[in-house]
Amino acid sequence: MRPHCAPIHALDAPIRYPKGAMMLSKDDTLKNLLTHLELERAEASQHVGDEFFIGHSPPAGNGRIFGGLVFAQAMRAAQATAPDRGVHSAHSYFLRPGNPDLPIEYAVDRIRDGRSFTTRRVVAYQGDQAIFNLSISFQVLEEVPGRQIDIEIPDEPSGEAYEDGIVRAMAKQGITFTREQLGFGAIEIRVEGGLSMNDGGGREPEMRAWFKSRGSLPDDQGLHSALLAYVSDQTIVVAAQHPVEWGIMDKHTQSASLDHAIWFHDDFRIDDWIYAVHDSPVLKHSRALGRVLFYARDGRLVASAVQEGLMRRTD
Numbered sequence: 001m002r003p004h005c006a007p008i009h010a011l012d013a014p015i016r017y018p019k020g021a022m023m024l025s026k027d028d029t030l031k032n033l034l035t036h037l038e039l040e041r042a043e044a045s046q047h048v049g050d051e052f053f054i055g056h057s058p059p060a061g062n063g064r065i066f067g068g069l070v071f072a073q074a075m076r077a078a079q080a081t082a083p084d085r086g087v088h089s090a091h092s093y094f095l096r097p098g099n100p101d102l103p104i105e106y107a108v109d110r111i112r113d114g115r116s117f118t119t120r121r122v123v124a125y126q127g128d129q130a131i132f133n134l135s136i137s138f139q140v141l142e143e144v145p146g147r148q149i150d151i152e153i154p155d156e157p158s159g160e161a162y163e164d165g166i167v168r169a170m171a172k173q174g175i176t177f178t179r180e181q182l183g184f185g186a187i188e189i190r191v192e193g194g195l196s197m198n199d200g201g202g203r204e205p206e207m208r209a210w211f212k213s214r215g216s217l218p219d220d221q222g223l224h225s226a227l228l229a230y231v232s233d234q235t236i237v238v239a240a241q242h243p244v245e246w247g248i249m250d251k252h253t254q255s256a257s258l259d260h261a262i263w264f265h266d267d268f269r270i271d272d273w274i275y276a277v278h279d280s281p282v283l284k285h286s287r288a289l290g291r292v293l294f295y296a297r298d299g300r301l302v303a304s305a306v307q308e309g310l311m312r313r314t315d
Contacts, residue, residue: 026184030215032058033186036069037076037226042105047125049107053077057100065098067132067257068233070124072226074134077106078120079222085118085138087225091261096131098124104131116140148265148301151293153275157190157210162234165195169249172198187231187270188212197238198247207239207278211294217271224270228303229262231270232292236260236307240280240288252315258287260307268294268302286312 042052055073057065071092079087098104109121117139124132163182170177190210196203211231217223241247248255268274275295282289288311294303 026214029184029186030213033069033227033230034223037072037223039073039077039080039106041080045105045107046128047105047107047123048109049123050110051077051081051108053080053106053108055104055106057098057104060100063100065100065104065131066233067094067098067260068230070094070098070104070132071134071233071260072230073104074106074122074124074132075136075226075229076222077108078122078134078136078138079226081108081110081120082113082118082138085140086221086267087264088137088139089261089263090134090136090229091259092132092134093259094132094257096129098131099126102126116142149293150299150301151277151295153295153297153299157212157273159190159192159208159210160194162189162191162195162209165191165197169195169197169247173249173251184214185231185234186214187227187234188214189231189235191235195238196242196247197249200247201241201243201245203242205239205242205280205283207235207242209235209276209278211270211274211276213271215271217269221267224268225264225303227270228268228274228294229305232262232276232294232305233257233260233307235276235278236292236305237280237288237290237309237311239278240283240290240309240311242280244283246313248311252313254310254312254314256310258308258310260305262303262305264303266296266300266302268296268300273297274302283311286310 039053039055042054045052105125107123111121112119117137120136122134123130167179192208277293280290288309290307292305296302
């Protein structure tokens with residue numbers, strides 16, 4: 001779940017940095033992320049697999065790799081082994097915190113190459129330890145009649161900038177952190193009604209937001225899918241704590257992503273606005289469930305995601 005306040009598995013972070021922190025300037029942030037999604041191919045490995053890739057993380061303010069980055073890199077590794085098919089579903093587990101100072105090795109297992117579907121398993125390692133596990137499936141596109149649940153999409157994007165909401169939440173903890181110090185995420189996020197991370201409850205477990213990359217992208221649907229997987233990890237469980245008196249960025253809250261699944265229903269571009277409709281049906285036993293539907297501006301439902309995350313009180 002990654003409470004998007006604390007980056008991946010930030011159970012012991014002394015300061016509750018936002019997920020993905022530290023962020024960069026508007027001009028550099030997307031370029032930096034795209035660079036980190038370019039993996040190196042490895043010829044051999046101590047781990048089991050058919051193909052191997054190496055990825056890296058940028059520095060992280062809380063000393064943990066952002067989970068959305070590992071998800072996106074693992075997806076890119078699998079895509080490199082199935083170049084003629086598009087990903088339609090990906091199911092992952094976050095196993096251990098990642099160290100941003102160490103490389104990440106992705107071992108890809110070619111489980112099946114069928115006439116219509118292709119299946120891959122990807123395990124991310126740092127040294128001898130697995131930190132992430134992904135099962136991912138690809139499909140040959142089939143043009144047949146379909147249906148979806150339609151919603152009313154606003155004409156123009158609006159809402160509080162994600163970074164402004166983070167700065168406001170940190171100020172409530174007594175942490176002085178300016179917008180200039182925080183920088184910008186590679187994907188611009190605007191939250192309708194404002195980002196609520198430690199506002200004392202009283203809101204319905206729902207949230208609507210807009211996503212768009214901070215720059216144009218190539219015509220590579222696999223890249224657009226990986227970037228949506230990346231950013232979905234930032235907001236997907238935020239709504240879970242809306243009704244309760246404490247929040248994800250509360251100093252007495254431990255939070256971490258446990259598992260994450262995403263399904264792609266249609267092609268889209270994340271360098272155009274995506275409208276994200278979030279909700280959370282349950283928070284029990286320190287586990288929160290978050291769901292989100294992603295709509296293109298033309299009304300097409302292009303992706304869906306679900307994540308379960310740890311949301312534990314320590315007081």
